[in-house]
Amino acid sequence: MSDKTIHLSVVVPLYNEENNVEKLHNRLQTSLQQMQINYEVVFINDGSRDKTLPLVLKLAQENPSLRYIDLSRNFGHQLAIFAGIENARGEYILVMDGDGQDPPEIIPDLYEKAKSGYEVVYAKRRKRDGESFLKKFTAKIFYRTLAKITSIEIPVDTGDFRIIHRKIRDILVKMPEQHKYIRGQIAWIGFNQTYLEYDRQERMSGETKFSYGKMMRFALDGISSFSTWPLKMATISGFVVSGVAFLLIIYSLYQKFFGYTERGWTSMQISILFLGGIQLLGIGILGEYIGRMNDNVKNRPHYIIRDSNIRRDE
Ligand code: UDP
Ligand code: MG
Secondary structure, three states: OOOOOOOEEEEEEEOOOOOOHHHHHHHHHHHHHOOOOOEEEEEEEOOOOOOHHHHHHHHHHHOOOEEEEEEOOOOOHHHHHHHHHHHOOOOEEEEOOOOOOOOHHHHHHHHHHHHOOOOEEEEEEEEEOOOOHHHHHHHHHHHHHHHHHOOOOOOOOEEEEEEEEHHHHHHHOOOOOOOOOHHHHHHHHOOOEEEEEEEEOOOOOOOOOOOHHHHHHHHHHHHHHHOOHHHHHHHHHHHHHHHHHHHHHHHHHHHHHHOOHHHHHHHHHHHHHHHHHHHHHHHHHHHHHHHHHHHHHHOOOOOOEEEEOOOOOO
16 A cells, blocks of 8 residues: 555553453454555553563564554553544544453444544443443443433443544544543544444453542543532532521420420531531532642643654654
């Protein structure tokens, strides 16, 4: 192919995936070579502490279509993806996980579907193999809730496995937020978006990098970036609790004049504690937003590249 434009970039974040990276590389090459297009694969080493980086460097030497970005430390899944999207040069950019859960075999279908007139085609999981019941259950609850409380349609049952047109990338890299929730940002951007169903597979090897703590933080990023629902809830519960407190005051006044004053002590204690709790909750929610605003105001670079073999002027 003489034409030098890259039709497709495949972006893969890698964090301690030494046992998966070669297998994934082979599956990717098999699937991409049959497509008869110019492509590049961009591996992002997100501060791995195992042999992921040397393996990637070795593969990149053998295969000129393999590009890598070595980040200076672990920046997390979303920022690793973001680094890949920003530096990818293809007309279409596909994002997938590096553990084999997102099958490279469906890339040709995703690409064809996108070419038929969609700026975004996300891969929607039909079933999830090898994940704990609790993970599937929490994911389900989270995506359904997020869909209810946000005003934009963030597709349910999708991860970041999707193909986007360069137009989307150009807008995405201009969105400055530090706490990225890329699937939400892409949904927010709009244009023609559709999906393709696939079966999510088991990790080829290794453990998930997401503890429930990390998932919780990620869920909060998703909610706080796209919804003010928690703030509204704080206000509403504030009203409800004040209403109840007002009734309690009338009740204790009634007790004072027509009953025994001492009996009011317990209910006063309870209501004070209850109010205190609600106030703390409200302050906590405000803090979540203010903390994120603070991070955005800092305007730091999203990630730092230690080394890469991507040259823009090639
Ligand atoms: N990952 C990353 N940085 C991190 C955590 C994960 O680049 O800090 C990569 C990881 O190597 C994998 C993808 O992100 O390719 C998804 O991670 P994982 O499989 O642990 O997530 P899960 O599938 O359990 O949601
Ligand atoms: Mg995984």
